[in-house]
Each structure stands twice: as structure tokens, then as C-alpha cells.
Amino acid sequence: MLVVKDLEVRYGDINVIHGISFDIDEGESVAIIGANGAGKTTLLRTLMGLHLEFQGTILLDGEDIGRLPAWERSGRGLAMVPEGRRVFPDLTVEENLAIGAYSRTDRQEIEKSMKEVYTLFPILDQRKRQVSKTLSGGEQQMLAIGRAFMANPRLLLVDEVSTGLMPIFVDKVFDALSELNRRGVSILLVEQNARKSLSTMSRGYVLETGRISLEGSSEELRSNPEVQRAYLGI
Amino acid sequence: MLWQQLANGATMGMIYALITLGLTMVYGVLRILHISHAGIFAFGGYIAVAASRVSQNLALVVAAAMLGCGIMGVLMQKWLYRPLLAESKVVSLIASIGMFIFMEDLFRLMAGPYVLPLPVLAPLGLDRFETAHITGNQLVVLIASIALLIVAWFLINRTRLGLAWRATEQDFETASAFGINIDRAVASNFFLGSAVAGAAGVLVGFYYNSVYPTMGSVPAYKAMAIAVMGGLGNVWGTVIASLILGLVETFLVTSPLAFILPRDSIAFVALILVLLFRPHGLFGRR
Ligand SMILES: Nc1ncnc2c1ncn2[C@@H]1O[C@H](COP(=O)(O)OP(=O)(O)O)[C@@H](O)[C@H]1O
Ligand SMILES: [Mg+2]
Numbered sequence: 001m002l003v004v005k006d007l008e009v010r011y012g013d014i015n016v017i018h019g020i021s022f023d024i025d026e027g028e029s030v031a032i033i034g035a036n037g038a039g040k041t042t043l044l045r046t047l048m049g050l051h052l053e054f055q056g057t058i059l060l061d062g063e064d065i066g067r068l069p070a071w072e073r074s075g076r077g078l079a080m081v082p083e084g085r086r087v088f089p090d091l092t093v094e095e096n097l098a099i100g101a102y103s104r105t106d107r108q109e110i111e112k113s114m115k116e117v118y119t120l121f122p123i124l125d126q127r128k129r130q131v132s133k134t135l136s137g138g139e140q141q142m143l144a145i146g147r148a149f150m151a152n153p154r155l156l157l158v159d160e161v162s163t164g165l166m167p168i169f170v171d172k173v174f175d176a177l178s179e180l181n182r183r184g185v186s187i188l189l190v191e192q193n194a195r196k197s198l199s200t201m202s203r204g205y206v207l208e209t210g211r212i213s214l215e216g217s218s219e220e221l222r223s224n225p226e227v228q229r230a231y232l233g234i
Numbered sequence: 235m236l237w238q239q240l241a242n243g244a245t246m247g248m249i250y251a252l253i254t255l256g257l258t259m260v261y262g263v264l265r266i267l268h269i270s271h272a273g274i275f276a277f278g279g280y281i282a283v284a285a286s287r288v289s290q291n292l293a294l295v296v297a298a299a300m301l302g303c304g305i306m307g308v309l310m311q312k313w314l315y316r317p318l319l320a321e322s323k324v325v326s327l328i329a330s331i332g333m334f335i336f337m338e339d340l341f342r343l344m345a346g347p348y349v350l351p352l353p354v355l356a357p358l359g360l361d362r363f364e365t366a367h368i369t370g371n372q373l374v375v376l377i378a379s380i381a382l383l384i385v386a387w388f389l390i391n392r393t394r395l396g397l398a399w400r401a402t403e404q405d406f407e408t409a410s411a412f413g414i415n416i417d418r419a420v421a422s423n424f425f426l427g428s429a430v431a432g433a434a435g436v437l438v439g440f441y442y443n444s445v446y447p448t449m450g451s452v453p454a455y456k457a458m459a460i461a462v463m464g465g466l467g468n469v470w471g472t473v474i475a476s477l478i479l480g481l482v483e484t485f486l487v488t489s490p491l492a493f494i495l496p497r498d499s500i501a502f503v504a505l506i507l508v509l510l511f512r513p514h515g516l517f518g519r520r
Contacts (some may be wrong), residue, residue: 050407074413086408088401099401102394103413151412 001026001186002047002155007056009039009046009210016042017210019056024155029177029187031197031218033231034207040190041083043207044157047188048080049073060155075103077154081161085144089133093124096132096143100150110150117146120176138169145176156180158189162196174200194231198222206231237367239484245372245441247480248379251473252434254457254464255386256307256427262403262467263423266315266323269330272454273337274310274428278303278435279445280341283350292354292361292374292440299436300429307428308421334454341447349446352439375437382433387469389426399423403467452498459505465515475516479504 002024009017017039024030034040045051047058049070058066065073079100087096097117101110118125121142127135132143141161148156158177162170170193178200181187190207191197198204198218206214206227214224221227228234253275260268278299285298314333318326355361360377361370390396401409402419410416438453439445460479464471479501487497495503508516 048411050411069415070407070410071413071415074411080411082408082411086405088404088408090404091397091400095397095400098397099409099412099414102398147412 001061002188003057003059003062004047005057005059007043007046007054007058009042009051009054011042011053015210017046017054020207020210020212022205022212022215024186024188026154027181027184027186028203029181029201030189031194031201031204032188032190032207033192033194033197033204033221033227034190035230036192037209038207039210040207041159044080044082044159044188044190047157048078071103074151078157079148079151079153079155080157081144081148081159083159083163085137085140087132087135087140087143087147090131092129092131093135093143094128096147097124097150100147101152104150104152109152113150113152117149120149120179121146138165138173141165141169141173142176145173149180153185155186155188158187160191160193161189162191162193170196194227198227239488240481241368241372241376243481243484244477245375245480246483247477248376248383249434249438249441250453250456250460250480251476252379252382252430252437253453254460254472254476255383255469256429256431257457258461258464258467258469258472259390259399259423259427261461263399263420264311264315264319264326266326267330267458268315269327269454269458270310270314270333270337271428271431272450272457273334274303274306275431275435275438275453276341276445276447276450277306277337278432279352279439279449280345280435281432282352282354282436282439283345283445286352286354290354292356292378292436295354296378296433296436299432303432303435304425304429307424307431310428311421311424334450338447338450345447347447349444351443352436352445353443354436354440371441375441378433378437382430383469383473386426386430390469395419395422456498456501459501462505463508463516465517468515468517471515471517 004023005021006019007017008015008019032040042051046054049068057064060076065076088099097114101113104110123139124143124146132140135143161173165173174196177187189197189201198221202218204218204221205212214221214227257268257271281299281302282295285295289295314329315326318329356374360374363373364370390399398414398419401414402416406416438449460472460475464475483497483500486492486495486500
């Protein structure tokens with residue numbers, strides 16, 4: 001469904017991603033792990049259309065989306081859980097979720113999605129009229145996932161959901177992602193937390209300073225000595 | 235006497251609120267100080283003068299001015315502010331001041347340096363509905379401006395478009411990632427803000443029966459002061475700060491203090507005090 005070929009991304013004169021290629025099939029869950037500064041956020045922002053200084057091709061269902069503005073990519077089934085959550089601070093929980101569904105027109109289905117988000121994260125239901133800057137970090141992360149869920153995406157881009165969360169929230173958030181994947185949403189997750197992402201996603205890539213150094217199924221990567229040494233601390 | 239003063243003050247206050255509303259909307263979305271907003275306000279007055287040759291119905295004239303000013307605002311955003319968005323904010327500020335001066339001179343060149351009358355009548359004969367406390371014209375201006383503020387509040391807070399504005403204002407990147415066409419959100423935001431300023435221009439022209447090239451000068455800087463007092467981007471703060479200013483001005487000019495504190499200086503004295511003691515505005519947090 002998503003095919004990325006020879007992607008090079010830069011900030012001005014500085015190249016940050018040096019020609020990477022990878023792909024994600026319909027319904028797959030893929031992790032890209034990499035240390036701080038490897039280029040994970042830059043990659044996701046480029047895929048979403050928020051960063052436009054790049055070369056190479058980004059194909060969604062065979063169509064080149066590389067020159068489309070972000071809002072049109074959203075209409076084609078891409079949604080994102082951005083780094084640092086980025087919930088709209090002065091909007092209520094409910095309004096944040098409504099923004100998630102902004103590209104959709106199926107009113108009744110939107111209502112249904114909202115109920116599902118509240119079932120998945122009951123705390124959001126209790127806080128739905130609260131402005132979201134008053135939520136805790138974990139709650140904001142749930143809201144960021146719920147907002148992306150509201151977009152009813154076909155491919156969900158997830159950036160560092162585990163950062164800054166208490167371990168019980170980390171489990172909850174990853175459970176929610178697995179649940180979305182079971183429902184048929186393809187997921188591309190970028191993480192420093194290799195342990196958690198390789199146990200939740202089915203396939204992975206290792207991104208090292210803008211280059212893909214390894215790829216394979218999650219089991220293969222977990223048993224790879226280099227991954228164990230550099231990312232799993234074994 | 236007290237009632238008349240209250241009516242005078244409230245009328246001025248509501249007009250200030252209309253002018254400032256657009257300014258604070260634009261500030262919210264683009265974070266620029268849009269001085270030429272006051273040029274659009276005066277443009278509204280001139281559209282009204284032209285439209286009054288066709289129809290003397292105030293409601294129609296206001297509608298024409300709102301449409302014309304809304305379009306003007308969108309063009310200004312596209313051709314003046316958007317190319318400068320990547321530059322420092324000071325660049326847009328200077329461009330905006332330049333644009334404002336240009337507009338004032340354009341009005342002078344096209345319509346002459348005179349004070350033009352604005353011969354329009356309110357619908358339903360409202361302007362003839364006088365009491366001892368309030369004049370018909372004041373009543374018209376109050377009703378029209380309250381109605382416009384309520385409509386603007388509703389659009390901003392209760393519609394899908396308003397939700398897109400608020401999201402764009404808070405985080406335009408994330409907003410665009412969820413399908414909001416931010417170009418269109420910014421343009422429609424400018425349209426509404428400018429249309430409301432245009433309506434204010436007509437109402438001021440109607441209230442004083444005069445339209446002239448520099449009618450935007452004092453409002454330009456007063457609206458800036460009110461926006462800061464009310465908290466930039468805060469609609470209710472803007473309305474309350476406007477009412478306070480309108481009332482304080484009206485009561486002070488008839489008091490002995492008027493000798494040392496002319497009417498138009500009050501906004502700036504208040505601005506300085508607010509910046510010194512409550513830099514996030516009278517109602518701002520943090
Ligand atoms: N806005 C920016 N301007 C210039 N360089 C940037 C910018 N954002 C990130 N970088 C650089 O790009 C590289 C990759 O950053 P990033 O994508 O944030 O990595 P990660 O998400 O893997 O931590 C880093 O070297 C970082 O310093
Ligand atoms: Mg990152």
C-alpha cells in the first residue's frame with residue numbers, strides 16, 4: 001500500500017535521510033527503530049506532507065502522493081500520531097476528536113467512531129468537555145491516538161508514543177495500536193523503544209543516521225546480536 | 235444625562251469591539267499585527283458611500299461593504315502577508331503599516347480629501363425610535379454590532395469552519411495533517427475579520443454621518459490597544475475591554491480630567507498600564 005523509493009530528505013543544505021526504500025503492505029504493522037536523531041520524525045513528517053524538502057518517490061496505492069499537501073493526504077487515508085502528541089491545547093477533548101474526523105463526511109459512522117474511542121479510553125469520555133491542555137501526558141497521548149483513530153485511516157503513522165509515559169500507559173497505548181491493527185489499519189510506528197515496538201509490530205527496520213541498516217521480521221530483529229546490543233541492551 | 239452617557243459609551247464600545255474582533259482573529263491565525271485592518275474599516279465606509287447611491291437601506295449597504303471588505307481582506311492576505319510569512323514578523327508589520335498609509339492616500343486620491351456624508355436609513359424606521367435615554371442611531375448601531383458579534387462568536391465557536399480556524403490557530407501543521415486546508419482556513423478567517431471591520435466602517439459612517447480618508451487612523455491604534463488589553467485572540471476579552479474603553483472615554487471627556495487627558499489618549503494610557511502590570515491582557519492567564 002505504501003512504497004517509498006530512494007527517499008532523501010534535507011533541511012536546507014543538510015541531508016538527514018540518505019536514500020532509503022521500504023514498503024508496507026495492506027494490514028501490516030511495521031516498526032522503524034532508531035536512536036535519537038536518526039531521522040524517524042523527519043521521515044514520518046515527510047510521508048504526511050509536513051516536510052517538503054525531499055527527493056525520491058512516495059507511492060500510496062501506486063499513486064505518487066509526494067507533491068500533495070498534507071490535507072489531501074489525510075483524505076487518502078493517512079493519519080498521524082505526531083511526536084510530542086500535539087493535541088490542540090485550547091480545544092476540548094471532544095473537539096480534538098472532531099478534528100480527527102475532519103476529512104470524513106459519514107456522520108453516523110463518525111458518531112460510532114467516537115463511541116469506540118470512548119470505549120477504548122473511558123477516561124476521555126469522562127473528560128470530553130475539558131480543554132485538552134488540562135489532561136495528563138498519558139491522557140493526551142490517548143487523545144492523540146483517539147484523534148487519529150477518528151480519521152478512520154488506512155495507514156496510521158505513529159511517532160514515539162512511549163516517550164514520557166508511565167509503563168502502564170505504555171502497555172495500554174500499545175494494546176490500543178494492536179487493536180487498531182487487528183481491525184485492518186496498517187501501522188507504521190517509529191520508536192526508540194525497540195523492545196516494545198518489536199514485540200507489538202510484525203516487521204521492522206533499523207534506521208541509523210538516515211540509512212536503513214537492517215530489516216526483517218520482528219523475531220529476526222530481536223534475535224539479531226547487533227540489535228540486541230544497540231537497542232535492547234542485552 | 236447618566237443614561238445618555240451610558241448609551242454614548244456603549245455605542246462606541248461596541249464599534250471598537252467590531253473593529254478589534256477582526257484584528258484579533260487575524261492575529262490568532264497568522265500571529266501578525268494587521269494594522270491595515272483599519273484601512274479596510276475605512277474602505278467599508280467608502281463602499282457604503284458608493285452603495286448609498288443605489289440603495290439607502292442600511293442593511294443592504296452594510297452587506298455590500300462586508301462583501302467588498304471581505305474580498306479585500308482575502309486579497310491582502312494572499313498578496314501582502316502570504317509572501318512575507320517566512321520573513322520576520324517585523325517585515326509584515328512594516329508592510330502592513332505601509333499598506334495602511336497607501337490605502338488612506340488612495341481614498342484621498344479617489345474620493346477627495348473631504349468628509350463625505352453617508353445618507354442611509356435603518357430598516358424598520360429604527361433610527362427614528364428615539365427616547366430620552368438613547369438616540370435612534372445609537373440603538374441601530376448597538377443592535378447591529380451586537381448581532382454581528384453574536385454571529386461571529388457562533389461561527390468561531392459552534393461551526394465546523396470555526397473549529398478549523400481554532401485548530402489552525404493552535405497548530406497549523408497538525409491541523410493540516412487532519413485534512414484542514416489551512417490556506418482556505420486562513421483566507422476565510424481574513425474574510426470574516428475584514429467583513430466585520432467593513433461593517434464597523436459603515437456603522438461609524440452612519441453614526442457620525444461622515445466618511446473621510448483618515449477615519450481609520452485613530453481606530454487603527456486604538457484597536458491595537460484594545461486587542462492587547464482584552465488579550466489577543468480572546469473574543470470576550472475584546473468585547474469587555476472595548477466596552478470599558480468606550481465608557482471610560484465617554485465619562486472622562488465630560489469630567490474635569492478631560493483637560494489633561496484628551497479622549498484619544500485614554501486607550502494608550504490604558505495600554506501602557508496593561509503592558510506594565512498585566513502583559514497578557516486584563517483577562518489573560520499566565
Ligand atoms: N527543523 C530542523 N532543522 C534542521 N535540522 C533538523 C530539524 N529537525 C530535525 N533536524 C535534524 O535532523 C536529524 C533527524 O532528526 P529527527 O527526524 O527529529 O530524528 P528522530 O526523530 O529520529 O530523533 C537530526 O540530526 C536533527 O538535528
Ligand atoms: Mg523524533
